[in-house]
Amino acid sequence: LLTGRYQQRFGYEFNLGPEFTLKAGLDVAQTTIADRLRAGGYATGAIGKWDLGASPPYHPLQRGFDEFYGFLGGSRQHEPATRDMGPYNTMLRGRTPVKETDWSSDAYSKEAVAFVARHKDKPFFLYVSFTAPHWPMQAQAEDLALFADVPDLHRRTFLAMMSGLDR
Numbered sequence: 001l002l003t004g005r006y007q008q009r010f011g012y013e014f015n016l017g018p019e020f021t022l023k024a025g026l027d028v029a030q031t032t033i034a035d036r037l038r039a040g041g042y043a044t045g046a047i048g049k050w051d052l053g054a055s056p057p058y059h060p061l062q063r064g065f066d067e068f069y070g071f072l073g074g075s076r077q078h079e080p081a082t083r084d085m086g087p088y089n090t091m092l093r094g095r096t097p098v099k100e101t102d103w104s105s106d107a108y109s110k111e112a113v114a115f116v117a118r119h120k121d122k123p124f125f126l127y128v129s130f131t132a133p134h135w136p137m138q139a140q141a142e143d144l145a146l147f148a149d150v151p152d153l154h155r156r157t158f159l160a161m162m163s164g165l166d167r
Contacts, residue, residue, distance in 0.1 A: 025053015034064030048129035
C-alpha cells in the first residue's frame with residue numbers, strides 16, 4: 001500500500017517477525033506515497049502499527065511522514081501498557097515514548113481526529129493502521145458484554161474487538 005508496488009518485487013513478502021524488525025525494514029530505496037505527497041506540499045501522518053522496521057533509517061519520520069503516533073513493531077497488547085513493551089512495541093509520538101491511557105483503537109482514533117483537525121485547511125495524507133482485531137485477543141468489558149450470548153470465548157472476544165474498532 002505504501003509503495004504502490006507488489007511487495008514481492010522488492011523482497012518484503014513475508015511476515016519476518018521481531019528479529020527482522022529490529023535489524024532491517026522496508027528498503028530505503030523504495031519511495032513511499034508519503035514521500036511523494038509530502039514533496040507535493042501535503043502534511044503526512046502515520047498512526048498505529050508500523051511493522052516496516054524499527055531501526056532509525058526505517059522509522060516513519062524517515063519514510064515521508066511528518067508525524068507519527070504508534071509503535072514500530074507488528075503486534076502488541078491492545079489495553080494500555082502496564083509494563084515495558086520493549087524497543088519496537090513501545091508507543092511513540094514521533095520518536096518519544098508516551099504514556100498510554102487508552103486502548104489502542106481508541107487512542108489511534110483520537111490521534112486521527114486530532115490530525116485531521118490540525119490539517120483540515122490544507123492537503124493531507126493520513127495513514128492509520130489499527131491493530132485490532134489482531135493477537136493478543138483483548139477487548140474492553142463493555143464490548144464483551146455486547147456479545148455475552150456467544151459461547152466461544154475467542155469468537156466473543158473477536159466480535160468485541162471489532163465492535164470497539166467500529167465505535
